[in-house]
Amino acid sequence: MTRLSTERIPNNVDLSGDIRLQRALEQWQPDFLSWWKEMGPEGFLGHDVYLRTAVGVSAEGWAHFDYVKMPDYRWGIFLADEVKERTVGFGDTCGQPAWREVPGEHRNALRKLIVTQADTEPASVEQQRRLGQSCPSLYDLRNLFQVNVEEGRHMWAMAYLLHGFFGRDGREEAEELLRRRSGHPDHPRILGAFNEPVDDWLSFFMFTMFTDRDGKYQLLALAESGFDPLSRTCRFMLTEEAHHMFVGETGVLRVVQRSVELSRQSKNGDPRELGGVDLPTIQKYLNLWYSLSLDLFGGEVSTNAASFFAAGLKGRAKEEKFEDHRALAGTYDLELPGPTGALELQEVPLRNALNEVLRDGYVEDCQRGVDRWNKVLAEAGVAFRLRLPSRRFHRHQGAFAGLCFDPDGAPIPQDEWLRRRDEWLPSGADREYLRSIQARPLLGAGELANWIAPPPRGINGLPVDHLYVRCED
Numbered sequence: 001m002t003r004l005s006t007e008r009i010p011n012n013v014d015l016s017g018d019i020r021l022q023r024a025l026e027q028w029q030p031d032f033l034s035w036w037k038e039m040g041p042e043g044f045l046g047h048d049v050y051l052r053t054a055v056g057v058s059a060e061g062w063a064h065f066d067y068v069k070m071p072d073y074r075w076g077i078f079l080a081d082e083v084k085e086r087t088v089g090f091g092d093t094c095g096q097p098a099w100r101e102v103p104g105e106h107r108n109a110l111r112k113l114i115v116t117q118a119d120t121e122p123a124s125v126e127q128q129r130r131l132g133q134s135c136p137s138l139y140d141l142r143n144l145f146q147v148n149v150e151e152g153r154h155m156w157a158m159a160y161l162l163h164g165f166f167g168r169d170g171r172e173e174a175e176e177l178l179r180r181r182s183g184h185p186d187h188p189r190i191l192g193a194f195n196e197p198v199d200d201w202l203s204f205f206m207f208t209m210f211t212d213r214d215g216k217y218q219l220l221a222l223a224e225s226g227f228d229p230l231s232r233t234c235r236f237m238l239t240e241e242a243h244h245m246f247v248g249e250t251g252v253l254r255v256v257q258r259s260v261e262l263s264r265q266s267k268n269g270d271p272r273e274l275g276g277v278d279l280p281t282i283q284k285y286l287n288l289w290y291s292l293s294l295d296l297f298g299g300e301v302s303t304n305a306a307s308f309f310a311a312g313l314k315g316r317a318k319e320e321k322f323e324d325h326r327a328l329a330g331t332y333d334l335e336l337p338g339p340t341g342a343l344e345l346q347e348v349p350l351r352n353a354l355n356e357v358l359r360d361g362y363v364e365d366c367q368r369g370v371d372r373w374n375k376v377l378a379e380a381g382v383a384f385r386l387r388l389p390s391r392r393f394h395r396h397q398g399a400f401a402g403l404c405f406d407p408d409g410a411p412i413p414q415d416e417w418l419r420r421r422d423e424w425l426p427s428g429a430d431r432e433y434l435r436s437i438q439a440r441p442l443l444g445a446g447e448l449a450n451w452i453a454p455p456p457r458g459i460n461g462l463p464v465d466h467l468y469v470r471c472e473d
């Protein structure tokens with residue numbers, strides 16, 4: 001039987017046994033709350049929302065559903081259960097006991113890894129803060145808020161690591177997390193995709209499909225870390241991340257479904273005639289968010305990735321499925337721009353290609369989702385297929401940054417890129433069109449916007465048209 005803890009900060013890390021840390025976090029808590037009130041979901045702070053709250057990590061106990069006003073959400077610190085006698089699973093110290101404290105020589109690198117992950121959590125809340133004003137249904141609104149409060153909890157998880165293991169620097173970093181702002185010209189969030197606007201629901205679904213999925217792969221790699229508190233934190237975050245990707249994948253699926261229905265009903269086969277989203281526009285949003293998310297994995301050839309791996313700080317996703325955990329032998333074949341700019345096959349030492357190895361798993365995972373969308377099209381007898389563009393398309397990080405490629409990955413001159421950009425990425429007119437069909441929120445029980453199909457089932461066994469978000473008055 002689980003129950004909501006009465007402590008100020010719910011946790012399974014015995015916070016009350018460490019008074020200094022408890023105090024530090026209790027001081028950070030009001031700053032977090034002011035940040036939430038300023039940068040969290042706009043216009044819904046007083047609403048009752050049917051939310052899932054983590055109250056522990058056991059299989060039956062971690063998800064507790066109830067109505068809660070978001071500022072009263074019980075953000076807690078939960079680590080997955082300890083694995084007895086866990087050892088470092090990769091790199092130069094493979095097989096040695098995992099660390100419960102931060103090894104001095106890895107302190108800066110670990111802090112950097114944690115801060116980079118941490119920064120993405122509040123960033124996404126900021127990016128999504130106005131979406132409530134255009135929600136397609138209460139079901140979707142509730143899912144948006146569930147994602148938002150969990151990203152808030154992920155920030156708590158990271159703030160715990162910073163406060164608990166990095167002394168004064170860590171406390172300062174935790175404050176900085178609350179000071180940077182997504183898209184701010186002077187103090188932006190650290191990574192590119194987290195400064196992009198998410199101001200319509202197709203962007204939101206693509207973000208949770210592709211950008212949260214980058215999060216999954218980063219967390220899988222950090223879950224392998226020799227620094228055991230980081231590993232345990234990330235393992236529990238992954239259970240929540242699965243829901244975010246569900247929201248994205250099924251959200252796009254429902255837009256695709258509705259697109260097909262409306263194009264059948266329309267005179268000229270264009271769902272826009274009836275206020276739907278046409279498939280080419282969906283493809284453009286896919287191209288945008290997939291390419292922005294590919295950037296988050298970093299350079300194709302990376303000495304940082306090699307040294308994080310060597311030191312046992314960040315592994316590969318599901319390290320146990322690899323045979324050689326040192327990755328000292330072997331190479332990885334990469335097609336990279338050579339000195340003349342033409343693509344050349346290069347043999348890169350495996351450790352230097354670990355960003356690309358992580359990206360491989362991500363690309364495969366994305367493809368599975370796209371296949372499910374295409375199944376809807378195939379079953380409806382529609383010839384159009386959605387597809388992932390080439391990894392070289394529209395990149396801002398790594399070997400292809402600043403170079404021009406079409407979605408097939410063929411190099412093209414810059415003037416062609418500029419001329420055809422709007423064929424491949426959302427244009428101003430596309431964004432305006434989406435805003436026009438999402439001009440007002442649908443907040444009645446059972447109401448649904450015209451541009452999206454209903455979900456097949458509701459939340460936690462409740463009906464689809466349940467009152468998931470209740471207005472006070």
Ligand SMILES: [Fe+2]
Pocket residue numbers: 121150151154215241
């Ligand atoms: Fe997260």
Ligand SMILES: [Fe+2]
Pocket residue numbers: 151212215241244
């Ligand atoms: Fe997420």
